[in-house]
Amino acid sequence: MILEALGSVLIGLAVSYGALRWLPARFGRFRSRLLVLATGPGAGLFGALLAHSVLGPGHVVATLLASLGVTLILVSLLLRPAGPARRSATA
Secondary structure (H helix, E strand, C coil): CHHHHHHHHHHHHHHHHHHHHHCCCCHHHECCHHHHHHHHHHHHHHHHHHHHHHHCCCCHHHHHHHHHHHHHHHHHCCECCCCCCCCCCCC
């Protein structure tokens, strides 16, 4: 379980750091660099805990894949929209 937790935190750090490095033009669209770097490991650990509680012990690869998925989803939620807020004509 400790190796799953450590692996999921490392996956979260890699995803969050990769998102900031891979999208340098969109850096201003992230709410905060520190928030992105903190969300990655937290999301990875949460995803591993969730997968471990559902699958049980002995499913290390599936747990780490679930951790990766949760991390990707939560880090992607921190992106801001491309342009200014659009308002519809009916609103």
